[in-house]
Amino acid sequence: MGFLTRIFQEKPLFVVPRGEPDPLASEVTIAAADGLALRGCYIPTTAPERKGVILFGLEFGSNRWACRQYCQALIASGYDVFAVETRNQGESERDANYEPLQWVTDRDVSDMRSAVAYLKSRPDAPANGIGIFGISKGGSTGLIVAAADPWVKCVVTDGMYGTHTTLVPYMQRWIQIYSGNRRIQKVLPNWFYGAIGTVGVKKVARNRGVTYPSVEKAAAKLFRPLLMIHGGGDTYIKPEMAQSLFARATGRKKLWVVPNAKHNQALHVATDDYNRTVTEFFDRHLAKKALEAVG
Numbered sequence: 001m002g003f004l005t006r007i008f009q010e011k012p013l014f015v016v017p018r019g020e021p022d023p024l025a026s027e028v029t030i031a032a033a034d035g036l037a038l039r040g041c042y043i044p045t046t047a048p049e050r051k052g053v054i055l056f057g058l059e060f061g062s063n064r065w066a067c068r069q070y071c072q073a074l075i076a077s078g079y080d081v082f083a084v085e086t087r088n089q090g091e092s093e094r095d096a097n098y099e100p101l102q103w104v105t106d107r108d109v110s111d112m113r114s115a116v117a118y119l120k121s122r123p124d125a126p127a128n129g130i131g132i133f134g135i136s137k138g139g140s141t142g143l144i145v146a147a148a149d150p151w152v153k154c155v156v157t158d159g160m161y162g163t164h165t166t167l168v169p170y171m172q173r174w175i176q177i178y179s180g181n182r183r184i185q186k187v188l189p190n191w192f193y194g195a196i197g198t199v200g201v202k203k204v205a206r207n208r209g210v211t212y213p214s215v216e217k218a219a220a221k222l223f224r225p226l227l228m229i230h231g232g233g234d235t236y237i238k239p240e241m242a243q244s245l246f247a248r249a250t251g252r253k254k255l256w257v258v259p260n261a262k263h264n265q266a267l268h269v270a271t272d273d274y275n276r277t278v279t280e281f282f283d284r285h286l287a288k289k290a291l292e293a294v295g
Contacts, residue, residue, distance in 0.1 A: 018062055018063045018065065018066055019062075019063065019064075019065030019066040019067065019068045019069060020065055020068070021041070021065055022041070022043055022065065022068060024043060024044060024046070025041045025042060025043040025044075026041065026042045026043075026044075027039075027040075027041060028040040028041060028042050028082070028084075028118070030084065030114055030115065030118045031114065032087060032093075032110065032111050032114050033110045033111075033113070033114055034110075036087050036092070036093040036095060037092065037093040038084050038085060038086065038087065038092045038093070038111055038114065038115070039064060039084070039085050039090060039091040039092045040064055040082060040083055040084035040085065040115065040118075041064045041065065041067075041082070041083055042080065042081075042082045043067070043068070043071070043075055043080065043081045043082075043083075044075075044080050045075050045076070045077075045078050045079055045080050046075060046076055047076060047077060047078040049078060050078055050079070050080060051077070051078035051079055051282075051283070051286070051287035052078070052079055052080075052126055052128075052130065052131060052282065052286040052287050053079065053080045053081075053082065053119060053125075053126050053130045053131075054071070054074060054079050054080070054081050054082070054130060054131045054132070054133050054282065054286075055082050055083075055084075055112070055115055055116060055119060055130055055131070055132050055133070055142070055152075056070070056071060056081055056082065056083040056132075056133050056134065056138070057112065057132060057133070057134025057135065057137075057138025057139055057141050057142040058083060058084075058085065058086070058089070058090075058134075058135065058137075058138045059135040059136035059137055059138050059159070059264060060089075060100070060101075060102045060136060060137040060138075061089065062089075062090075062135075063085060063089075063090040063091070064083045064084065064085045064090055064091075065083075066083075067081055067083035069267065070133070070135065070158075070267060071133070072275075073275035073276075073278070073279050074133075074278065074279055074282065077279050077283075078287065079131075079282060081133075082115065082118075082119060084111065084112070084114075084115040084118075086100070086107070086108050086111040086112070086141075087100075087107060087111055088100050095107070097209060098209070098210070099208065102136075102137055103137075103163060103212055104137060104140045104141050104144065104163075104212065104213060104215060105210040105211065105212060105213075106210055106211045106212075106213060107210060108137070108141045109141055109144050109145060109213055112141050112142065112145045113145055113149075116130070116145060116149060116151065116152070120151065128153065128286075129150070129151040129152060129153045129286075130151065130152055130153065130286075131152070131153060131154045131155070131156070131282050131285070131286040132145065132146050132152055132154075132155045132156070133155075133156045133157075133278070133282075134155070134156070134157050134158075134160065135157075135158050135159055135264055136158070136159040136160065136161070136263070136264055139155075139156075139157030139158060139159065139160035140157070140160050140161060140162065140215045142155055142157065143155055143157060143160065143215060143218050143219060143222065143226075144213050144215060144218040146218075146222060146224065147218040147219070147221040147222045148218075148221075152224070153224060153225075153285060153286050154224055154225040154226070154227075154281070154282065154285035154286055155222070155224065155225070155226050155227070156226075156227045156228075156229070156278055156281055156282070157226070157227070157228050157229065158229040158230070158264060158266055158267070159229070159230060159231065159234065159237060159263055159264045159266075160215070160228060160230075160242070160245070161215070161237040161241060161242070161245065162214070162215035162216045162219070162241075162244075162245045162248075163212055163214060163215060163216070164214070164216050165215075165216060165241050165244040165245045165248075166237060166241050215245065216245060216248050219245060219246075219248045219249040219250070220248050220249070220250055221250070222249055222250055222251055223250050223251040224251050224252075224285075225251060225252045225253070225281070225284075225285040226249050226251065226252070226253040226254070227253075227254050227256065227277070227278070227281045228242065228245075228246050228249070228253065228254070228255045228256070229256050229258065229266050229274070229277075229278075230242040230255065230256070230257050230258070230261075230266070231257070231258055231260075231261030231262050231263055231264070231265055231266050231269075232257045232258055232259040232260055232261055233259070233260045233261055233262050233265075234261070234262055234263045235262070235263070236263045237263060239257050242255070242257070243255065243257075252285075254281075256277065258270050258274075
């Protein structure tokens with residue numbers, strides 16, 4: 001159980017992007033469900049007419065302005081973008097009883113739901129709902145929120161990961177290393193790793209005072225369009241882990257594995273295709289739906 005706790009609590013070693021403020025954006029402060037102040041930015045489209053509104057889910061450790069590099073094409077094509085720093089991230093208020101890790105917790109989900117509630121409360125709230133675009137942990141959190149809220153019409157993720165579909169492969173690898181027996185993985189069935197993993201995750205959750213909602217279960221309940229982007233060269237969340245999570249998703253879905261892209265680097269490897277693919281997805285599943293509702 002000790003090595004499982006280590007797997008779950010080790011923080012990844014990669015550079016987290018931080019963007020610069022946009023002079024056209026509005027600084028926004030919203031209240032979390034428990035009253036904490038969350039800092040966000042609302043960036044209006046530069047196009048003549050608005051097509052829709054997109055809530056952006058930030059990756060672990062980044063600030064609210066990191067949304068700009070991912071959303072420039074969307075903003076130019078007609079979408080407003082809203083990004084919020086969850087508690088203990090960026091300039092949002094600190095929760096003294098909470099230490100965030102890369103895994104999605106109940107607090108992350110609650111804070112993103114507060115962001116959705118804010119968008120619903122705005123005078124210019126889109127009647128037909130919003131889209132969610134999330135990176136890494138922000139994508140996983142966004143999927144959980146979307147699965148329970150029909151106002152979210154479609155979801156795009158990049159580098160998203162689940163708990164079970166990520167933890168079990170790492171357990172299989174680490175048990176070989178710690179046991180010194182490379183044949184043990186062939187002897188122990190997958191359900192064994194899943195059962196041990198579930199017990200271990202619940203123990204970590206109790207120790208940290210949180211719960212870890214299942215991204216896999218949320219994927220099975222989505223029933224709305226999903227575009228899942230993943231790096232073919234991702235060594236943290238390997239493509240087969242993403243494929244396992246994707247297989248659980250329901251509704252209209254597409255998985256785009258970008259060759260040679262590392263974790264969250266698909267935008268930089270395939271910039272033009274990335275921007276076009278994401279924009280076309282929201283045009284088809286968010287903007288088009290809004291026009292049909294008006295018509």
